[in-house]
Amino acid sequence: MILPERVVLEDQSLRDGLQREQRILSVEEKVEMVRRLLQAGIRRIQVTAFVNPAKVPQMADAEELCARLEPFSSCAEISALVLNKKGLERALRAGCRKVEISVSASETHSVRNTGMRLGEALKELEDMIREAKREGLAVRAGVQCAFGCRMEGMVPPSRVMEIVSRELDLGADEIALADTTGMADPLAIFEISRSVIELAGNSGSPPIFLHLHDTEGKGLANVLAALQAGVTGFDATVGGLGGCPFVPGAAGNIPMEELILMLNQMRIETGVDLGKVMDLGRYLSSLLGKELSSRLYRLNCVEK
């Protein structure tokens, strides 16, 4: 079994993790989360999204948060998600240094989420990446629903390749393939990841990240398949935060602590301190006033 020697982890607790939570954290609490993530050894953090504050009140403080986090940019890659040109303008005015800009590989998902068919959405993406690069930002270019969506099922891998190819041509600094609805299986992950790595030139630059959800319990199996395909970057959230609040106990993103434990046991370096991430789970749980869904969190942190 051929595995990489080390991988890079990106925390998305504050963005994907919080965006459906009822309890809205204060800027102060979010800054404290970032401090603790850095202390645990995490060097990439997606902290917010520049989206409609009426629709996503959890991210309404995006400008203030980015301003407060500016000093941390010297020791970590702090990024924000933007979904359209307006979001990008806000991120630029807020002084962000790195943005994630993405498009969905599912036509149905794209139309429902953005009102744009794939062709239009790709054109918008190109304009946004060009502008971000012109302004000197680092760009994480994403593909949502890269492994299918609940409405269309599997999307053709050729469509994913076409999107990634355009993103690379536009000078994306990294690629993020997202299993947005948590339906990917290890075989699809392996095959698509390998093709994307080949397309990117096998050089590890620009790096390929996977953004996985544990909705159906396949999260870490998909990580294992991706590692074998040569993927060396993964997003995760503390405690597996990010599940739908309307399904009790439903899984969200892959849990950072479970990911680190598995990698540690397989002797793959992450540079992250598992004990400190477990502590962070307790802290986040106290902020949100609820238990987190990660199995490892529950094993260690829930009152027996």
Added chain:
Amino acid sequence: MILPERVVLEDQSLRDGLQREQRILSVEEKVEMVRRLLQAGIRRIQVTAFVNPAKVPQMADAEELCARLEPFSSCAEISALVLNKKGLERALRAGCRKVEISVSASETHSVRNTGMRLGEALKELEDMIREAKREGLAVRAGVQCAFGCRMEGMVPPSRVMEIVSRELDLGADEIALADTTGMADPLAIFEISRSVIELAGNSGSPPIFLHLHDTEGKGLANVLAALQAGVTGFDATVGGLGGCPFVPGAAGNIPMEELILMLNQMRIETGVDLGKVMDLGRYLSSLLGKELSSRLYRLNCVEK
């Protein structure tokens, strides 16, 4: 990624799943569970354990249950777990046709669970397998803690090989390697499984089963590693039943429905109907008066 074309699943909901549940099912309810498992296409079911009824009241009806299930033996492999000679005598008198007999690869675990050091426990195992075979029973020979235990950590793989080698010499009909405490990682699973398959002669006969727990979230990642090592038999429980009742939401065995979904998606045949297993989860949940821990069960079956 080299994967088998089909795998065999063994249900352990009634044994490992129920043995720590507060609600004790009636014989009638257990028989109905077996009927429904058979209707779903499952052809191997471990239904009970011949253990001390004062300590494990959930299994106190072992004799009656085995008598009631005798008619099903023509269309399925129905087995019972025995832990010592007394249990084996009871299983023989009850007319069982297949028993699981096992020993722990962890000295500490063996002493705590049975009062016997490894040498003694192995001698006892040999006597039991010989007697079971003499009486015409099929024998599933197991290795508990094959991937380590919480007290000793990793156990030497050579010790696992030594135990399996003896079990094969004694004519075991199949081998079951158990990750009793759910601490195995994919690399250990891959390496030990591959060695055991080589030892057994690569012929698929006797078959090698893995018995995995999802305690730390690595259950399906471990399945993926085992499939790549050539393992084609897996134990599971409906809804992931089997967690410790003192840890809210703690994971138990790997969930049958998540396992089937992943295998279906990877185009590996199981002969089991996923929809019927999902229905079984709802039924089991109603019997036990609680929600099950499987992520897929929660996604589909928990009231939104």
